[in-house]
Amino acid sequence: MSRSGPIGDDDIQAFIDGRLAPDRLREVEAFLASEPALRSRIEQQRADVHALRAAAQLRPPEPIPASLRLSEVRRRRAAQTISRYRQLAAGLCLFAVGGLLGAGLVRHQPAPVAARPQMADAVVAFRAFAGRSVDMVEFPAAQVAVMRQMISRHLRQDIVVPDLSGVGLSFRGGRLLASDEGPGGMFVYAGPAGETIAVYVKTLAAARKADLNSRQDGEVTAYFWFTGGLGYAVLGPSTSPYAKRAAEQLSSRE
C-alpha cells in the first residue's frame, strides 16, 4: 500500500498486517511512538492476527473428496446439460405439433420481437440518452431514492439502483424509458476515463432466462442477460472494459 498525508485507520490496518511500504512504515512507526496506548493496543491486535493464522494452520490439510475433483464436477455438469437438451427436444416436438395446428393463425401475426437483434432497444436508448453526454438524465445521482421509487413503480417491482463503485464506476443518474417489450429504465455511470456506462433494465413481454451474453453494435457493446421477468443490459463504448466488469458483477448476483 502506498499513501501519503496524515496517518489514517487504513494505515493502521496495513501496519497490523505488515503490508505498509517502507516509507510509510517509518511514518506510521514515528506516529505510534508518540501514542503509547494506541501502540500497545495495536501490538495486541497484531498478536491476535498471528494467533488466528497459527490456529488455522494447526488444522491438518484434509484430502479433497472425490466429489470435488474437477473431472467429477465436469462429468456431472455434462450429465445436467444432456438432460436439459432432452427437455428442450421434448419441448420442440410439442411446439412442432402446435405450430402445424396454429399455422393458419400465425401467418397474420407481426414478426416476433425476438427477430430483432437482442437488446437492440437498449442500444438505441444508450445512443439517444447516454452516448453523448453523461448528464442527460431525468434523475440526477442526488435523487437516487426518488429514482428508485419511480422506476420501481414504472416496472411494477422493486428495482434497486446498482452500486458499481466497487468496479470503479460512479453513478450519475437515471431515467425511465419505454422498451420494445414494456416499461424500462436506464442508470448512467461515469468510468475513470470519463466514458459513459449504462445499466439498462426492462420488463419482458415473455418471461425468459439467459446467462450473460454480449453483442457489439458499431462503437457500442451491450452485455445482457435475462432473469425471468426482467432483461438487463450493461452498455458502454466497445473500447472500455468497464461495461463488461459491471455486467459480470451484476449478473453473478442473479
Added chain:
Amino acid sequence: MLGSVSDLEIEAQIPALRRFARSLARNPDDADELVQDTLLQALSRWRQLRKPGSVRAWLFQILFNLHRTHGRRRQRDLARFDHDDGADHADPSSDQHQALHLGDALSALARLPQDQRIALELVAVQGMTYEEVARVTEVPIGTVMSRLSRARERLRTELEGSNVTPFRRLK
C-alpha cells in the same frame, strides 16, 4: 472447457475454498456442496475470467455470491463454526497454554458479525490483499478497511473477556 494448466490452477484453490466455505456454511456437508456449486459455475463461466492471476479472488467471489443466494433460503446458525475445534488438532508437544489461546482466537473470530469476520478471515487467515477482499465481497476497499478495523477491535474485546472502550478513531 479448461486446459490442463487451468485445471491445476483451480484445483490448487480447493483447500482454501473449502476452508472459506466452512466458515460460511452450517456444516461440512453444506460447505462442500457450496464448493461443488462454485466449481460448477466456474466451469461454465470460465470465459468471464480475464486476468489469469486472479483465479483465487474470482473463485472466492463466486462462492461468496452463491452463499448469499443460498443463505437467504437456509437459516445460518451462528454458533456452528468449524474452526471451533482448532485446539483439538494442536500438536501434543506444543505448549498447552498456547494451544488454548489459539483455539480462543478462532472461537472469538466465530462470534464476530459476519461481514467483519469474513474480512478478517480473508486477510489474516487466507492472506488475501485488501483489493481481493473488496472484489470477493463486492464492497469498496474503504468498507473492507473499516470492517477490518472493527473486527480487530471486537476480537480483542472478546479475547479480553471484558468490554474495553475501543480506541478512538484516528483523524
